[in-house]
Amino acid sequence: MVILVYLEYRRGNIAGSSLQVLAKAYELSREGRHEVCAAVIGRDVQQAASQLTGLPITKAYLYEADDLFSADLYSEIFTRCIAKLSPSVVLIGGTKEGKSLSSRTAAMLKTGVTVDCTDVRLRGRDELVQIRPAYGGNVIAQIVTEKQRPQIAVLTDSIMPPVKRSSxxxxxxxxxxxxxxxxxxxxxxxxxxxxxxxxxxxxxxxVAAGRGVKRKEDLVMLEALARKLGGGLGATRGLVERGWMPHARQIGLSGHSIRVKLLIACGLSGTVQFMAGVRRADCVIAVNSDESAGIFQWADYGFCGDLQVLLPMLLEKMENPA
Ligand SMILES: Cc1cc2nc3c(=O)[nH]c(=O)nc-3n(C[C@H](O)[C@H](O)[C@H](O)COP(=O)(O)OP(=O)(O)OC[C@H]3O[C@@H](n4cnc5c(N)ncnc54)[C@H](O)[C@@H]3O)c2cc1C
Known part of the structure; x- marks a missing residue:
């Protein structure tokens, strides 16, 4: 069976998100000795060949096209590639480009597509079980494309660490x-x-901020904490809806997925929709004024109290540890 991965290629580089998808394809391939192939579309695409060294791909199809992604052109090329290769499974990264490409390609091939998959696994001979949250994140659905082939799945960001190259x-x-x-x-x-x-x-x-942050100015304090730790500031949908943070910073089901060493959750309750975006966090620290807040179930370290009191104390301690 062939698993085809779409490798996004812009300005001479294969996208990191595609290397995560490739890691998943490789994991699936090892279950049944399946073949992993790749399709690359872009300008000066011959240069992509050198970037395939050490990646777990047996065959790569390179297509020269304008660097500007255009859904109609790219999906036509990709559909041709699929027709040539007849893969059973097609995996694509969940970027804007990936989502746009996948839906058009699926429509052209009259097959199914599942976007925002948080995982995929193989069942039986070649059935792809596509796992994603449904009904507002309250249900984890397992979706299969029973009859049509290929089975197209669009995987969320951070589904796996990027594939490691091997000599x-x-x-x-x-x-x-x-x-x-x-x-x-x-x-x-x-x-x-x-x-x-x-x-x-x-x-x-x-450092992720939730609706417990009462004033927009308080985000400066959280940003400072994130910067001190060499990290970034994220947010729940609650803060994005208030217009305090851009959607690019939203973590969760309708936002972005993260895979972190440390997550400091400040004034957020830990809803399923938020946690759906936390693919992995080696350590979770929660600051919340309500001791029954759900986030404490996920936390390795929990601080119950007002973040307006606790965070300045923490920042002060970091400035003057003695
Ligand atoms: C289809 C769908 C998709 C969704 N997608 C997403 C998504 O991608 N991401 C997302 O985040 N949400 C998403 N949501 C929304 C989600 O259901 C919640 O509304 C949202 O996550 C709540 O955010 P919150 O934790 O900031 O707010 P709340 O749930 O209101 O929690 C605020 C927390 O702050 C605490 N707090 C209050 N004051 C303080 C203080 N002074 N100090 C310390 N703690 C304090 C409270 O105790 C409370 O626990 C989605 C919903 C739906 C239906």
Missing amino acids: MLSPATVLSREYASAASAVKLIERRELPKVKRISSYDVI
Whole structure:
């Protein structure tokens, strides 16, 4: 059985999120000696071949196309690749590009797609069980595409650590360097650089703020704590809805997934929807004024009290440890 992974390729680099998806594909492949193949679409895509060294891919299909992702063009190319390879399983990272590509591709192939999968596993000969929260996160659904193939799953960020390169693996065979003849209906008029913002999922340490933060100015204190620890500031949906934090910083079911060494949860209750975004946290510290708050069930260390009192004390202690 073939598992095809879409490797996002921008400005000469394979995206970190794709390497997480590849790690999952590799894990699945080892269960039944399945073959992992990859598709890469982008500009100067031949250069991607050198980046495949040491990755657990047997065959890679490279397609030259404009660097600007266009859903119609990319999904047409990707559909062609799938038609050529007939994979049973297609795995894609849950970025904006991945979600857009997956839905169009699934529609063109008249097959199913499950987005926001928090896990996938194989059952029987080639059935992919696609696991994701449903009904507002209150249910963990197991979804299967019974008859149609391929089975397309879009995986959430941080599903696995990125795949490790190994010198023991034979290099991928770059089978095809087809150049896309398909044309996009989207015409590029102007290209503008957006300021680079570090993704919340890229931090090892996160201070997460919830509705217990009563004034927007208090976020400065939490940001300071995050910075001191070399981390970033995240938030629950409650604060994003207030307009105090951008959606890019929202952790959870309808936000972003994180995989951290340390999570400091400040004034948040630990709802299932928030915790659905916490893929792994080696250590959770919770600060909450309500001793029955759900977050304490997840916490390794819990501080019951007002964060407006506790956090300045903690910051002061960090400044002057003696
Ligand atoms: C389909 C769907 C998707 C959703 N997706 C997400 C998502 O992606 N992410 C997300 O976060 N939510 C999501 N939600 C919303 C979620 O259900 C909760 O509303 C949200 O997580 C609550 O955020 P909170 O913990 O900040 O607020 P609350 O649940 O109100 O908790 C606030 C906490 O602060 C404590 N507190 C109050 N004052 C203080 C103080 N002075 N000091 C210390 N502690 C204090 C309180 O005791 C309380 O525990 C989703 C909901 C739905 C239906």
